[in-house]
Amino acid sequence: MYNYLARRLGFMLLTLLFVTVITFAVTNILPGNVALLILGPNATDQSIQALQSQLGLDQPLYIQYIDWIVGLVQGDMGTSLRFGEPVATLIAEKLGRSLLLATAATAIAVFFAIPLGVISAVKQNELPDLLASMFGFIGISIPIFLWGLVFILVFAVWFGLFPTGGYVPPSEDPVATLTHLVLPASSMGFALTAYIMRMTRSSMLEVLSEEYINLARAKGMTQRVIVLKHALQNAIIPVITVVAFQFSYAFGGVVVLEEVFFWPGIGRLTLTAIQSRDIPLLQGCIIVVALIYMLSNLTADLLYGYFDPRIRYGGDE
Amino acid sequence: TGGDGGSDTETSGDGGSGDGGSTESGSSGEASSGGTLQWGGAVPVQGLDPHLDSAAASSRVLENITEPLIQLDFDYSLNPHLAKEWTTSEDNTTLTFTLEEGVTFHNGKEMTSADVLASFERIANGEYLATGFFDFVDSMEAPGDYEFVINLSEPFAPFLARMATSEMHVLPEEQAQEDKITEPIGTGPYQFASREIETSFTMEKYEDYWDQDEEDGPFLDKIVKSEITDPSVRLQSFRAGEYDFINGIPPKDVQSVQNDSSVRFETQFPKALVYLGLNCNEEPFDNKDARLALDYALDKEQITEAALYGTGQATASPAAPGSPWVNEDVEPRPRDLDKAQEHLEKAGMPDGFEVSFKIPQSYPTQVQGAKVIADQASDAGITMNIQQITWSTWLSDVYTNQNFQATTSSYLALYYPDVSFYKFLHPNGAFFFTGWENEEYNELVEEARRLYDEEQRAELYHEATEILQEERAGHLLLWWQPNLYGSSTDYKGRIGAPDGSTLRFRDNYLE
């Protein structure tokens, strides 16, 4: 397990290095002039240049990169050009909400997807399977933002059950936080359900054709025990990875969904950063999102390791 | 003026008031104090430095936090405010202000002429929005605690008007020494409480407001602005009862909002002028005939209708409708495809031409209009490839680098003609970017700056307008659009502010 963990971390560091390079490269070729944006159209050339050197924008790129990395390592992501506040503060404020949304969506999805997946694998090619697979196809084939719009129309506008969007901090009114969460979380959860369900199904099908399932049958175990104990425990392992992946997907999907529901999370912050060419902020957002992504994959790997005794006790595999 | 014409990141229709009367709704009963106003705002508040921030969204809240010496009234007259009176010397070069006494800043300190001087010096010596105006200022003095004097080098008509905008609001001396201000301290009826970037902004009543009044407020304890950029979502949420007040109702929904008896609907016209910007330094629009061909290809009325659903008005004059600066004789060119073809031929492009058409994506009405423009232009053989770009790209590509062929943009309904005629259309104007130059025109608007007589000035502007039309300036004006507000019926008081781009909450209250 130590080795496993160490190796995953090693991979992650290398990946992280690439992530920083890509982030830096892409954000630095964004069109537009930051100084101009800050100073406004009235600015003179001198003042623009002064600001640029103050921001370190006149340094060669690789120096800027190194400065940036050094800052990152020290937890300093710079100052937002647009808002003049530390990027870390800005992100910290939003991150929690996006995590809340993504977590809620994933939880909803897992809650429905795993039983559905198991049922459709066990009843392969029978009615429940067909229904579930129809549901799955619909779930993954309609863009999340469309689900969002439909949910708003139906549940917020027509029935008035939930607010159309926005966010209320739990410190203010926890119940309102929840009611505001329901629609965005479930419209994303809907799409995720489909993915996780399909994965559960195929993982279950694979496991069900394993030799040890045959043996369990030959031992006289009942179908229930075979499915829930022998098969599911194995099938769930790859599903964990998918869940983690879907979590990060959900986290990425919030860019659009937050826009639809006006959920003030990191997705909208990123859009703002893009639109105002706020490079430090954009870099911060991208890095944080990528980091969350990697961490959730790392978590998946660790859970995988935990659930799979071959890795848990094997040291290597 | 709140912003630099239309150049701030705001979505469609929002802004101030100005069209006297229509925004006052039956405030029959007694104004009641207290309560929190939930405001569904269109554009997120940007920077909070009143001297630096050009965004209308910022001005909209700053209007209530910091204050000017002179304030614009709904009838477009300038009234004393922090300066209880002012005098102008015979030769129009010395301005003397007598300040109100007992005015305190939100930090409790009393306001004196030292603060005014510090604030103005900050602008004069820095890189702020109004810095250019101080080119005409010789000196400033604070002879007494409540007396403040400005000496101009020559008569400069727009100066007083500029003083009424947040670009020249008064800040406490300590803050005036800072380069950048993030939490402004002012003397206004509301004080900054908190904000979350791109999400919400909160102001609270300033209990010691110097100009408190039983009738005029301030009344509201708190104003919470939630920043919902999508107009449809904003409207939906408003209708779902989440807000007491919203600005920027989409024009397409005006009808249904008007028909809704549970909504108090207010419109303020005009708010902004939208124009089609043509790059006169580059092919094909460096050719006057090419510009005319396009002008003739477009049906401005149709375009306005498509974008504004009857809430706007097509125009050919940069002066705000209803102001004396408007030349009533100049009207938009009617659509005439034959003439368009004629001009195309004159321009040497009988088969038409193809241009890129950069639209700032955050303005739905402009996007909407652009689609119709492109369609109509195509009938004349002119292909306009729409490209939606972000505001920051617009600023750098279109405005700074002039790397564009056609674009749309807007400016706010500035009552002061200098902005409309000089800032955008004079080569020395702060926001000159289409490259269209005309000696005669330039002389006219320069002369107008020095005149204090309304009629004489109007005459010059009328002439200038004709030149714009004749020469088909790089600004092909499209339409004036209104500000559209909605509120719950128990929200009382006059909505908006005279300059069209901001909001004054001082006398507003919830029943």
Add this chain to the structure above:
Amino acid sequence: MMSTSTFSISDARKERFERFVRKFRNNTKAMIGLVIVVLLVLVAIFAPVLAPYPIDKTSIEDRSEAPSVDHPFGTDDLGRDIFSRVVMGSRISLRVGFGAIGVALAAGTVIGVVSGYYGGLVDELLMRLMDAMMSFPPILLALTLLVVLGPELNNVILALAFVYTPYIARVGRSATLSETNESYVESAIARGESSGRIVFSEVLPNTTAPLLVQGSLNIAFAMLAEASLSFLGLGAQPPTPSWGLMINTGRGFMQTAPWMVIFPGLAIAITVIGFNMLGDGLRDVLDPKVDAIE
């Protein structure tokens, strides 16, 4: 299908092809997917014939009309015929789907196969790079790229190709890895083949099945992504009848003119379902393990 005598397909290949066709036919999912995709392609090809109105003809008098005989899907806020736009929109979706994934397939396959075959440091670096690319949420990455490249349909294709390359590369790599375990690769080395030839002539053809499956699934994703990007205003530009863009415009009319959203929404859903089903079905059909009839 190609039974003319001019084609001398070897018996075996023909038989294998027939077998494939048979299995394909028996697979409901694959068939539904195929039918949808074929219909879509037909619609795209004949779109100009099928569309009764020009897609960018605005007409304010006809704005926001409900579906009728004249306008089966109604009109939009500028009075344009939605049916025509949806029909023409199929071209956009297909162009993005095939274009982006085509490029991604080319790049991803090479990266994947090279990485899988050579292993070692090359593999490690390439794969970590791919991991890094995959660490960005697809939409976010595409969005950022589009701001850099400028919003235009061709750039959407490029950006999406970039985004989906690592997914293809991964599949290509694992397919290659499982192929390199087969001893025919060693046999080729023992024969003295150069590694380039082994990679491209021996290994590559054997990785087509999983790549094909991944490709068709990713086409679906790319189409969805295009819709999302256009929805955010950074994808296709008006008056391009991109379905995502149409939904974006229609979004404000959900209550007053729902057809502005419903029809493009349905078009996206059906198209994406088609490619998903086709991909899923292909996976079953190409999987040698699933040999039994259904």
Add this chain to the structure above:
Amino acid sequence: MSTTTPDTEPSSSSPLLEVRNLRTQFRTENGTVVAANDVSFSLDAGETMGLVGESGAGKSVTARSLLQLIDSPGEIAGGEVIFEGENLLDYSEKQIQRVRGNKIALVPQDPMSSLNPVLTVGEQIIETIVHHQGMEREEARTQAIEAMTEVGIPDAAERVDDYPHEFSGGMRQRVLIAIGLSCEPDLIIADEPTTALDVTTQAKILDLLNELQEEKGMGILMITHNLGVVAQTCDTVGVMYAGNLVETAEMHELFRRPQHPYTRGLIDSIPQTDTAYDELPTLAGSMPDLEELPTGCNFAPRCEHAIEECRTGGDPALEPAGDGSSRAACIRSDELDLSQGYVPDDIEREAKAVDRSGQPLFEVRNLEKYFPAGDGVFGNLSITRGNGGLPKLERREVKAVDGISFDIYEGETVGLVGESGCGKSTVARTALKLLEPTGGEVYFDGQPMHEMGDSEVRSLRREMQMVFQDPHSSLNPRKTVGQIIGRAMEKHNIATGEEKRERVGDLLERVGLSASAAKKYPHEFSGGQQQRIAIAHALAVEPKLIVCDEPVSALDVSVQAQILNLLNEIQDEFGISYLFISHNIGVVRHICDRLAVMYLGKIVEFGTIDQVFDTPFHPYTESLLSAVPHADPTRTSERIFLEGSVPSPIDPPSGCAFQTRCPKKIGEECETVEPDLEEKEAGSGHYLSCHLSVEEMSDSESRTQSAQSAEPQHGD
């Protein structure tokens, strides 16, 4: 030892299990395949019945049908399975669940994949007990530990909570047997319980099964394709062919007087460790596809005794044959006398004239190959906790090949045998430079290959070819046979165009296929045919050396013999040298001139076939030889059981690598000093790596061959 149990008297009562006309079929896209057709047999309590036959004959299907374990698209189409007087096929799913694992247990074939990886082995035994006997878990646990102890798992009480991956293959097979035994069933169905195991482990498991049966007296249905296994464990035997039971007989009777020509062929084609023939007797052809069975007797196309009637008269029924209890499905069983097996020419095997005086064709010196343990570039780095508890980074390696030297002369076949994982394939790959060696020298025809660059090696490849274990995977599925073989010729400029096509045809005919095979794809051929194609591919470039990595271990016995014969013929014809790798020591005897025995990356014994197969033995060679089951029930031999399993090549034992398992270990010296591979008798060319003296190595106290083993054909 005596491996056969005393014949059980046919019990007067009804048999434990009686199968009548069982028919199981699969619906496939090409129609219905009858995998078990009209199968009838019976099995008494305490009896072991073997079910043998080639792959695909229907053995597993038959066994699984007994417990209704056939899944769609399969179905049991008819017949009865009478167990304890009741027809199991009439049972509902609920009822049969109470029989499965309780009254009738199944021991599956593959120990690696048959245990649930996420459950402890204990849990997998306990759940069976709890389920069937309704015991408390605590009690069941005790019983599970007992069962584990019974099957010979040391420290069962501690290992009960281990996970399957912590056990070796042999141990896992024991666990599977323990699961089978846990409810003390009346019948155990063992489906090839040893096929996946090494010979040494296989011997132990078979022994265990025999012992357990003697102790508990349950019936065993032993499924295997290895007649050697049958000879050692069974009382009665059923021979299956293409879905039919073609012969049933008492075991000794079967070997003495087979009644079906197929049985005869099967017995003959098994290479014996202690017998040398020039040419292995073979069964021509291969089993027909169940989808297109011949019209007459299924075996007729391959039967040398077949007459017209056989080919047309329909499938013969299983009927009593001979004077014993045998039954056979052959219309000619009465007229044929098959008691006489294949008699090899009585001549000593004509020693091939291998000239070993000159320079060897191929020479390997101190070859080493270390793999990084684990995956990825950083994979071999591992963190270990040092003494102080501080983690420390360490580079770990698998020493797959650790200093090996041998040479091959022209026209010679050198064999390489050893248990799985000892590094045989790695030797082959590194020697041919398919893998970069870690160290050592390789000379081909005197040229130092280890010093050559890539392109030089590539052009040298023409001289050296390789044939792989799995013929199916060694042929690119996307290319036709003609393309595959032709490519090799093109590559080395041997022939192109029309000439190439001709030569491909010739080659295909040479390896026993028709020239038209060139147009087909590999998957259209059976395993044996594919291996022939692989050989043709190797021959295409006219090499001097072919390395054969287990070329026959994936093939059925009958086909195995064909391929071995083919290799021999080709050698005679072209004078090629072979490096022949196998884990089956029986096979090498028939093809090799000299033999190297490998253990854990090192050669422990090297010499001519006769030297290796005779004293002095390295203790490891000795145990390998003794473990091979022979297909002759009349002969018994003392088995030498090796303790434990092969140690990990990541950290091999100190001293002699074999010391941890050596039955003849002498002490200290073995643990500390690594023995050299040296000629025990100067000039003999027989190398041994052992601290024992020649006498000790020759002393076969543990190798008492029974008297009757002195068979005439023993050709030493």
